[in-house]
Amino acid sequence: xxxxxxxxxxxxxxxxxxxxxxxxxxxxxxxxxxxxxxxxxxxxxxxxxxxxxxxxxxxxxxxxxxxxxxxxxxxxxxxxxxxxxxxxxxxxxxxxxxxxxxxxxxxxxxxxxxxxxxxxxxxxxxxxxxxxxxxxxxxxxxxxxxxxxxxxxxxxxxxxxxxxxxxxxxxxxxxxxxxxxxxxxxxxxxxxxxxxxxxxxxxxxxxxxxxxxxxxxxxxxxxxxxxxxxxxxxxxxxxxxxxxxxxxxxxxxxxxxxxxxxxxxxxxxxxxxxxxxxxxxxxxxxxxxxxxxxxxxxxxxxxxxxxxxxxxxxxxxxxxxxxxxxxxxxxxxxxxxxxxxxxxxxxxxxxxxxxxxxxxxxxxxxxxxxxxxxxxxxxxxxxxxxxxxxxxxxxxxxxxxxxxxxxxxxxxxxxxxxxxxxxxxxxxxxxxxxxxxxxxxxxxxx
Amino acid sequence: xxxxxxxxxxxxxxxxxxxxxxxxxxxxxxxxxxxxxxxxxxxxxxxxxxxxxxxxxxxxxxxxxxxxxxxxxxxxxxxxxxxxxxxxxxxxxxxxxxxxxxxxxxxxxxxxxxxxxxxxxxxxxxxxxxxxxxxxxxxxxxxxxxxxxxxxxxxxxxxxxxxxxxxxxxxxxxxxxxxxxxxxxxxxxxxxxxxxxxxxxxxxxxxxxxxxxxxxxxxxxxxxxxxxxxxxxxxxxxxxxxxxxxxxxxxxxxxxxxxxxxxxxxxxxxxxxxxxxxxxxxxxxxxxxxxxxxxxxxxxxxxxxxxxxxxxxxxxxxxxxxxxxxxxxxxxxxxxxxxxxxxxxxxxxxxxxxxxxxxxxxxxxxxxxxxxxxxxxxxxxxxxxxxxxxxxxxxxxxxxxxxxxxxxxxxxxxxxxxxxxxxxxxxxxxxxxxxxxxxxxxxxxxxxxxxxxxxxxxxxxxxxxxxxxxxxxxxxxxxxxxxxxxxxxx
Numbered sequence: 001x002x003x004x005x006x007x008x009x010x011x012x013x014x015x016x017x018x019x020x021x022x023x024x025x026x027x028x029x030x031x032x033x034x035x036x037x038x039x040x041x042x043x044x045x046x047x048x049x050x051x052x053x054x055x056x057x058x059x060x061x062x063x064x065x066x067x068x069x070x071x072x073x074x075x076x077x078x079x080x081x082x083x084x085x086x087x088x089x090x091x092x093x094x095x096x097x098x099x100x101x102x103x104x105x106x107x108x109x110x111x112x113x114x115x116x117x118x119x120x121x122x123x124x125x126x127x128x129x130x131x132x133x134x135x136x137x138x139x140x141x142x143x144x145x146x147x148x149x150x151x152x153x154x155x156x157x158x159x160x161x162x163x164x165x166x167x168x169x170x171x172x173x174x175x176x177x178x179x180x181x182x183x184x185x186x187x188x189x190x191x192x193x194x195x196x197x198x199x200x201x202x203x204x205x206x207x208x209x210x211x212x213x214x215x216x217x218x219x220x221x222x223x224x225x226x227x228x229x230x231x232x233x234x235x236x237x238x239x240x241x242x243x244x245x246x247x248x249x250x251x252x253x254x255x256x257x258x259x260x261x262x263x264x265x266x267x268x269x270x271x272x273x274x275x276x277x278x279x280x281x282x283x284x285x286x287x288x289x290x291x292x293x294x295x296x297x298x299x300x301x302x303x304x305x306x307x308x309x310x311x312x313x314x315x316x317x318x319x320x321x322x323x324x325x326x327x328x329x330x331x332x333x334x335x336x337x338x339x340x341x342x343x344x345x346x347x348x349x350x351x352x353x354x355x356x357x358x359x360x361x362x363x364x365x366x367x368x369x370x371x372x373x374x375x376x377x378x379x380x381x382x383x384x385x386x387x388x389x390x391x392x393x394x395x396x397x398x399x400x401x402x403x404x405x406x407x408x409x410x411x412x413x414x415x416x417x418x419x420x421x422x423x424x425x426x427x428x429x430x431x432x433x434x435x436x437x438x439x440x441x442x443x444x445x446x
Numbered sequence: 447x448x449x450x451x452x453x454x455x456x457x458x459x460x461x462x463x464x465x466x467x468x469x470x471x472x473x474x475x476x477x478x479x480x481x482x483x484x485x486x487x488x489x490x491x492x493x494x495x496x497x498x499x500x501x502x503x504x505x506x507x508x509x510x511x512x513x514x515x516x517x518x519x520x521x522x523x524x525x526x527x528x529x530x531x532x533x534x535x536x537x538x539x540x541x542x543x544x545x546x547x548x549x550x551x552x553x554x555x556x557x558x559x560x561x562x563x564x565x566x567x568x569x570x571x572x573x574x575x576x577x578x579x580x581x582x583x584x585x586x587x588x589x590x591x592x593x594x595x596x597x598x599x600x601x602x603x604x605x606x607x608x609x610x611x612x613x614x615x616x617x618x619x620x621x622x623x624x625x626x627x628x629x630x631x632x633x634x635x636x637x638x639x640x641x642x643x644x645x646x647x648x649x650x651x652x653x654x655x656x657x658x659x660x661x662x663x664x665x666x667x668x669x670x671x672x673x674x675x676x677x678x679x680x681x682x683x684x685x686x687x688x689x690x691x692x693x694x695x696x697x698x699x700x701x702x703x704x705x706x707x708x709x710x711x712x713x714x715x716x717x718x719x720x721x722x723x724x725x726x727x728x729x730x731x732x733x734x735x736x737x738x739x740x741x742x743x744x745x746x747x748x749x750x751x752x753x754x755x756x757x758x759x760x761x762x763x764x765x766x767x768x769x770x771x772x773x774x775x776x777x778x779x780x781x782x783x784x785x786x787x788x789x790x791x792x793x794x795x796x797x798x799x800x801x802x803x804x805x806x807x808x809x810x811x812x813x814x815x816x817x818x819x820x821x822x823x824x825x826x827x828x829x830x831x832x833x834x835x836x837x838x839x840x841x842x843x844x845x846x847x848x849x850x851x852x853x854x855x856x857x858x859x860x861x862x863x864x865x866x867x868x869x870x871x872x873x874x875x876x877x878x879x880x881x882x883x884x885x886x887x888x889x890x891x892x893x894x895x896x897x898x899x900x901x902x903x904x905x906x907x908x909x910x911x912x913x914x915x916x917x918x919x920x921x922x923x924x925x926x927x928x929x930x931x932x933x934x935x936x
Contacts, residue, residue, distance in 0.1 A: 031831070034828070042731075043734075049724075050746055052750065056753070059761060060761075240653055247650065247651045270855075270921040271917065272914075273858070274910070281664075304653075368860035371860075402756050406763060418760065432752065
């Protein structure tokens with residue numbers, strides 16, 4: 001920099017009489033260009049950041065939306081009492097039901113004027129074992145016999161993948177799961193309106209399926225698991241966090257013990273989450289003998305993780321209550337404890353709740369510690385029986401479920417994982433919006 | 447009596463105590479509140495507190511101590527010659543616990559009478575089959591020593607529980623009676639209640655310390671156990687990471703160096719992405735952007751920080767990985783073999799860290815006094831010259847602190863590397879190769895059905911320990927730098 005100024009100084013000296021103040025010399029131009037460049041870098045960085053955000057969301061939505069729809073074979077079907085009795089009397093009962101189904105299927109095809117060739121095995125590959133599905137239905141609902149019933153039979157995950165573009169026709173090699181001719185049949189049925197797109201309720205309400213059935217996998221059970229964990233986190237971290245903050249902000253004397261607590265809190269806020277997982281494994285599972293994969297253990301670990309967040313935000317909102325409130329309470333004869341609990345705490349409550357909700361949202365998306373307490377190897381096949389066993393029965397949680405799906409070899413599960421992320425982000429968004437509304441509505445500027 | 451019944455009884459006593467304490471104090475003042483030292487509710491609360499606090503403390507201590515004491519007694523009662531070849535006392539104790547649990551279940555399901563469970567001898571009946579029949583699977587044959595120890599264990603537990611019930615309820619009743627006796631109009635109930643609340647507040651604040659102690663202890667004990675089984679020189683200086691999965695120890699090579707290299711390499715790429723972008727974005731938003739632009743762009747960039755890491759992990763695995771593969775893979779430049787690579791994980795981690803760097807730097811740049819900018823602009827410097835030569839040097843310590851915090855975040859990040867970086871531990875310079883990190887290996891060594899006593903599982907604790915120390919060091923350094931810097935301008 002110094003030589004640059006020296007050079008310009010010399011050249012300016014040489015042509016001083018001719019230079020107008022309004023004209024830019026070379027050096028000024030260079031400086032202005034550098035200024036423009038610098039500003040452009042900054043703008044570029046902001047744009048790149050926003051671009052990444054857009055890419056992330058586009059890829060989540062584009063990949064995840066198909067998980068919410070599925071292709072179903074929709075068929076009106078009537079089974080009479082005689083047919084039912086006849087089928088039940090046969091040796092191969094499901095075979096009999098399948099024959100009825102094929103009959104009905106043919107009728108539906110001819111009604112719509114579609115002419116396709118297919119065999120029973122192709123139907124199996126498209127929609128699975130129809131015979132047993134129908135038998136189960138009529139055994140469970142005998143009163144539907146003789147009435148017209150609309151069946152929505154979900155297509156197999158490969159056919160589903162074909163319709164939403166996951167599976168390309170060129171990539172299909174004939175196997176016992178799918179043959180190229182099946183896709184022609186599926187296309188014909190789609191045109192005829194027999195195969196339709198339908199909202200996939202199974203994905204929202206269902207439980208996880210085994211590795212071989214991506215179509216039946218749902219996120220419902222793990223939403224419940226996450227819910228139980230959040231209950232534990234809320235019940236423990238809110239009172240403990242508020243109590244700790246009240247002590248540190250209102251009562252703590254300035255001594256080594258208070259300093260120790262402060263240092264510990266700020267360090268815990270930055271400890272990697274996986275270390276909390278190790279803590280949970282060693283202390284809660286190995287030492288205390290709590291059950292693996294239980295929402296209770298997950299909740300305890302996440303509580304320890306969220307406490308620093310809640311303490312930091314609670315202290316900020318306690319600090320924001322002006323001292324005059326405390327002085328006024330003390331002045332009319334309240335004890336220190338009464339002034340805090342009757343006056344300061346209620347005024348700080350909106351801020352505390354906002355901080356708690358944000359802490360909960362963080363905890364909800366946290367995955368790494370859950371891997372270590374065994375929430376991943378576990379397939380959440382069922383809902384908990386009642387409210388109490390929900391805490392101790394092994395379950396999955398939303399992020400752990402997403403990880404489980406992402407780690408499975410079958411690519412059909414990836415779509416479920418993306419769909420799971422949409423559900424997770426919807427929850428997080430709702431929580432953050434509630435926090436923002438709380439802050440807007442109740443926050444007081446003193 | 448089960449623990450939750452004890453808790454419920456004590457709680458019920460506390461409620462009764464509240465009502466009675468309140469009434470007694472009021473009665474002693476002849477129903478005139480003004481004669482009381484404290485408000486009536488304080489008298490009630492003081493009785494409830496005396497009923498609950500001490501009995502629950504006893505309960506908690508008892509619940510922690512009883513298993514340890516009993517375990518020691520039972521372990522002491524097993525003759526050393528009964529420990530089979532290739533097994534340890536610890537493994538045998540876990541067998542003992544399993545058998546005892548099995549017997550408990552058998553009794554509760556009615557498959558065995560409680561006398562049967564206490565007196566059954568494996569010489570006569572095969573316990574394993576009988577427990578198997580009711581769905582309790584036992585690994586190896588139950589030897590007579592294990593069975594006898596399990597029965598001893600159950601007997602001790604039963605007596606322990608009985609004494610616990612008596613002692614806890616006794617303490618609760620004593621507290622109840624004592625506090626109720628004191629409940630009189632001149633008794634300073636508010637002071638008692640407030641002191642108790644104060645101790646509860648201190649207790650809540652100490653949980654932070656307890657958590658740290660818990661982390662450190664759980665890491666230290668298991669790490670020490672690991673270094674008893676595996677030489678620490680081999681761990682810290684070994685250059686091969688090849689754990690055996692057969693379950694037989696000894697053949698595993700657990701060198702730390704490749705994992706550290708993978709961690710540092712990925713973090714380095716992440717910082718190379720996030721620091722320039724984050725820093726320039728912070729400079730632009732704090733120095734150039736209009737208030738409208740700032741109020742719009744800053745929260746949007748910070749959204750990136752609120753997205754859970756599992757989302758980034760999936761993004762790395764399924765979007766960025768295949769994208770990079772199509773450019774650098776066999777179809778393109780041929781440098782990359784699979785979607786999971788150092789580059790994939792580093793890039794995505796960099797995106798995650800952008801808001802972290804940018805909002806911390808933003809705060810720090812805003813803290814630089816306006817007078818310094820005005821002075822520089824007044825001397826004729828352009829805006830960018832002011833930023834580069836005045837604002838940034840002044841903010842440098844804070845920015846270094848922010849970068850160190852981001853680095854510690856990158857080193858401790860788990861989900862992105864588990865999904866995006868691959869599983870093979872390698873020492874290589876090629877950023878398009880799959881490598882693995884400390885955190886990813888902690889996950890892979892501790893998930894699945896590994897035995898916690900094997901070096902293959904225990905190594906995760908040693909890895910966790912090093913990770914904890916590295917990140918703690920970085921955090922303390924960063925916080926120190928940031929604090930020093932803040933003091934400079936306050």
